[in-house]
Amino acid sequence: MSNKIILTGDRPTGCLHLGHYVGSLISRVNLQHQYKQFVMIADWQALTDNSENPEKVRNNVIEVALDYLAVGIDPKLTTIFIQSQVTELAELTLYYLNLVTMARLGRNPTVKSEMQQKGYANNNTPAGFYMYPISQAADITAFMANVVPVGEDQLPVIEQTNEIVRKFNSIYGPTLIEAQALLAKTSRLPGLDGKAKMSKSLNNAIFLSDSQDELKRKIMSMYTDSQHLKISDKGKIEGNMVFTYLDAFDSDKAEVAKLKEHYAAGGLGDVKLKNYLFEVLNNILTPIRNKRLELAQNINDVYAVLFNGSAQAKEVAQQTLENVRNAIGINYAKNK
Amino acid sequence: MSNKIILTGDRPTGCLHLGHYVGSLISRVNLQHQYKQFVMIADWQALTDNSENPEKVRNNVIEVALDYLAVGIDPKLTTIFIQSQVTELAELTLYYLNLVTMARLGRNPTVKSEMQQKGYANNNTPAGFYMYPISQAADITAFMANVVPVGEDQLPVIEQTNEIVRKFNSIYGPTLIEAQALLAKTSRLPGLDGKAKMSKSLNNAIFLSDSQDELKRKIMSMYTDSQHLKISDKGKIEGNMVFTYLDAFDSDKAEVAKLKEHYAAGGLGDVKLKNYLFEVLNNILTPIRNKRLELAQNINDVYAVLFNGSAQAKEVAQQTLENVRNAIGINYAKNK
Numbered sequence: 116m117s118n119k120i121i122l123t124g125d126r127p128t129g130c131l132h133l134g135h136y137v138g139s140l141i142s143r144v145n146l147q148h149q150y151k152q153f154v155m156i157a158d159w160q161a162l163t164d165n166s167e168n169p170e171k172v173r174n175n176v177i178e179v180a181l182d183y184l185a186v187g188i189d190p191k192l193t194t195i196f197i198q199s200q201v202t203e204l205a206e207l208t209l210y211y212l213n214l215v216t217m218a219r220l221g222r223n224p225t226v227k228s229e230m231q232q233k234g235y236a237n238n239n240t241p242a243g244f245y246m247y248p249i250s251q252a253a254d255i256t257a258f259m260a261n262v263v264p265v266g267e268d269q270l271p272v273i274e275q276t277n278e279i280v281r282k283f284n285s286i287y288g289p290t291l292i293e294a295q296a297l298l299a300k301t302s303r304l305p306g307l308d309g310k311a312k313m314s315k316s317l318n319n320a321i322f323l324s325d326s327q328d329e330l331k332r333k334i335m336s337m338y339t340d341s342q343h344l345k346i347s348d349k350g351k352i353e354g355n356m357v358f359t360y361l362d363a364f365d366s367d368k369a370e371v372a373k374l375k376e377h378y379a380a381g382g383l384g385d386v387k388l389k390n391y392l393f394e395v396l397n398n399i400l401t402p403i404r405n406k407r408l409e410l411a412q413n414i415n416d417v418y419a420v421l422f423n424g425s426a427q428a429k430e431v432a433q434q435t436l437e438n439v440r441n442a443i444g445i446n447y448a449k450n451k
Numbered sequence: 452m453s454n455k456i457i458l459t460g461d462r463p464t465g466c467l468h469l470g471h472y473v474g475s476l477i478s479r480v481n482l483q484h485q486y487k488q489f490v491m492i493a494d495w496q497a498l499t500d501n502s503e504n505p506e507k508v509r510n511n512v513i514e515v516a517l518d519y520l521a522v523g524i525d526p527k528l529t530t531i532f533i534q535s536q537v538t539e540l541a542e543l544t545l546y547y548l549n550l551v552t553m554a555r556l557g558r559n560p561t562v563k564s565e566m567q568q569k570g571y572a573n574n575n576t577p578a579g580f581y582m583y584p585i586s587q588a589a590d591i592t593a594f595m596a597n598v599v600p601v602g603e604d605q606l607p608v609i610e611q612t613n614e615i616v617r618k619f620n621s622i623y624g625p626t627l628i629e630a631q632a633l634l635a636k637t638s639r640l641p642g643l644d645g646k647a648k649m650s651k652s653l654n655n656a657i658f659l660s661d662s663q664d665e666l667k668r669k670i671m672s673m674y675t676d677s678q679h680l681k682i683s684d685k686g687k688i689e690g691n692m693v694f695t696y697l698d699a700f701d702s703d704k705a706e707v708a709k710l711k712e713h714y715a716a717g718g719l720g721d722v723k724l725k726n727y728l729f730e731v732l733n734n735i736l737t738p739i740r741n742k743r744l745e746l747a748q749n750i751n752d753v754y755a756v757l758f759n760g761s762a763q764a765k766e767v768a769q770q771t772l773e774n775v776r777n778a779i780g781i782n783y784a785k786n787k
Contacts, residue, residue, distance in 0.1 A: 212579035243548035
């Protein structure tokens with residue numbers, strides 16, 4: 116295990132799904148053996164575009180925590196915490212906002228494209244949302260994170276953070292450290308409908324918490340090949356979500372290759388193919404689902420994990436904030 | 452004494468001067484008998500456009516505190532505190548930023564005109580400065596202030612605050628209260644040079660901390676009437692700073708009227724007139740100056756006043772923040 120620190124997390128706006136599983140959760144379960152890992156449930160960040168729907172954020176904090184624990188993120192190895200419980204992050208955000216110009220804020224391509232997705236014009240974007248990259252810089256620097264796993268589209272977050280770090284250090288003296296992006300190796304998992312992204316809001320997701328029946332129903336609804344009407348028809352592999360998912364989740368690559376050949380040649384029906392995918396996914400999801408149900412029996416224990424993790428995280432952030440205040444010179448009690 | 456709460460304060464970017472004295476300090480000394488008064492030394496707000504010069508902010512915190520105590524703001528009646536010591540204000544600011552659109556932020560005329568004064572274009576304005584009215588809304592609401600003394604030009608601050616209060620209450624239920632502006636009765640004191648505003652940066656100010664010699668020197672440099680060359684010349688009253696200051700500070704209105712008449716008719720020299728003004732101002736400033744020198748002997752006692760006030764302020768802000776968190780529903784430990 117290295118001494119390096121890794122920070123990652125999710126906005127609690129929904130249960131986690133298979134896209135999260137391949138995109139980040141599996142890797143977190145591995146990374147917790149290599150790094151000191153912090154995983155943040157970013158309720159403040161979720162509120163930046165859900166201010167009118169705080170219940171959603173609130174309720175999903177515990178759902179996300181259940182998902183984390185169910186997949187094997189281990190609180191003995193990973194500090195799982197709730198962003199809002201580490202109030203030091205708010206103060207850091209304020210200091211960093213002074214180091215960023217309005218023009219620079221407006222140039223963040225991640226925020227721009229998210230604004231578009233969410234239907235925000237320049238005008239009606241909540242100010243908190245517009246500046247959430249600065250709040251992320253606070254998250255990353257507060258834990259002195261060396262490494263932050265990101266998708267390609269989130270690279271600007273790291274860039275913005277490191278700009279703030281350099282500016283801060285150049286004005287106030289060496290205090291903060293720059294972070295490195297750890298680019299996700301897996302490509303993004305598309306939705307059941309073949310759309311580019313699996314997401315709750317697009318209603319095309321398989322959740323880690325889905326029951327066996329839901330899993331079956333969703334797989335049966337998956338997009339395959341709209342020209343593949345009869346079993347004997349030749350079928351397309353490319354763009355066929357069942358094969359995309361098999362590529363992503365079936366470790367038996369030889370079997371997948373055989374199925375592709377059969378499907379392409381004709382003679383393999385969608386239902387049979389989907390039943391096969393169901394077996395593959397159900398094998399992966401059953402232990403997660405069971406563990407999740409078990410954890411949900413003692414929800415107070417899950418809260419205890421979160422509060423405990425938040426207390427640990429707070430201790431680290433407090434130290435950073437003290438360094439920051441000393442550097443700026445406004446720790447009056449100390450410096451008078 | 453009413454149960455009403457009043458919040459006011461200053462950015463610690465320089466010692467306080469006669470403009471502050473007539474514009475706000477005298478009235479605070481009176482108001483502390485009528486209200487529960489909080490006076491904030493707004494170091495965070497000062498940093499929003501002084502991020503590269505934190506020493507200035509830091510050093511002036513204690514200067515401003517000395518000015519407060521020297522003029523008679525009484526820590527037994529008034530809670531004097533340092534903004535950055537009430538960290539709850541940062542968290543409130545984050546919540547409020549979610550309730551304000553970027554368009555609304557950009558419409559604040561106070562910020563717009565200050566940007567112009569400071570030579571900020573839309574581009575290079577620090578984000579923290581651009582949104583400082585939201586941080587002010589946090590200050591005002593944190594103390595449940597009913598009344599906020601403002602100049603005409605700061606009315607938009609109160610408007611913005613009350614908009615946030617109404618939005619917050621409409622989403623999360625009645626939690627915060629609206630504030631009323633208390634408009635300053637006195638008009639703004641011009642500088643020694645006759646410019647509209649007395650200010651440190653314009654180098655046209657008489658500070659409460661100025662020595663007797665500095666006071667004399669500054670008064671002798673005051674702008675009177677550029678056509679009044681010989682003692683026998685008729686002199687102008689309007690735009691003559693000596694008379695503007697006499698109007699503002701001399702309680703002997705009959706004597707001022709006589710001097711005006713004499714000056715207008717000719718025969719009253721500038722030096723004699725300025726010596727008279729010196730006597731008037733020195734009578735006001737001597738007890739303040741002496742008190743200030745006395746306080747500065749025991750600077751730790753002044754810090755103690757600030758820390759004590761900050762602790763009191765923190766207690767109030769903590770309660771408000773708890774109400775806010777409960778309203779939003781993210782006080783997990785409480786609501787689980």
